[in-house]
């Protein structure tokens with residue numbers, strides 16, 4: 532489905548500490564409205580390493596949105612409207628393992644959900660049932676490319692796997708929670724990987740996370756407990772590593788996707804096409820229209 536939105540190949544979602552991409556050339560602000568509301572802020576399109584990129588400040592400019600207030604569906608749908616196929620999410624995280632030190636880069640390969648189920652985490656529903664696989668929540672190809680780029684350009688240690696536990700927040704963990712997550716074998720902790728990863732899969736977008744360790748959460752005996760002030764010191768160093776990594780990634784990323792992400796909805800749609808209500812069809816047509824054989828005239832998505 533064609534949209535009037537400007538075109539971009541790659542979406543970059545910037546988290547805490549990364550509110551802009553200074554290297555972005557030919558910048559243009561884009562304001563889009565989606566059937567799922569408005570993105571958290573104006574998106575910024577431009578060119579980085581020769582690629583058409585769109586940047587999404589996850590928490591809004593000036594960091595105005597709590598993790599549970601981020602309009603993730605609108606953010607991801609807006610990227611889909613622009614023709615984006617791949618999304619790199621940049622996240623500040625706490626470390627649950629001694630070897631994942633503050634200032635290190637982690638490219639996680641798994642996610643553990645500790646959100647409270649109140650964040651809208653699907654584009655579907657309202658008469659349309661879809662069950663996508665989330666066994667491997669990250670795109671294997673994009674993840675591999677991201678690890679390579681980080682090794683070349685981040686200028687710090689790079690860990691090529693680890694489980695990201697997504698907690699609800701906005702408060703940091705209690706010591707009991709932090710110790711339990713360690714016993715469960717989890718690697719890093721943050722507040723924003725979900726529902727982003729679920730929505731990216733439903734939108735058939737490749738998704739990978741560049742996680743930058745800011746602190747040791749609060750499990751570590753003898754260590755200082757994490758405060759927002761300590762975190763902000765490491766953040767600026769990490770932001771520079773993220774920018775170098777993203778620039779290197781886009782220089783070397785093959786343009787063709789060689790991964791299953793682009794057909795994630797194949798076999799996942801349970802509902803018979805002809806019983807899906809008109810309003811739901813109009814809202815989801817951009818995402819699943821090519822599977823549904825709907826011959827009605829599209830109305831106005833709303």
Ligand SMILES: [Zn+2]
Pocket residue numbers: 670671672673736737738788789790791792793
């Ligand atoms: Zn992929």
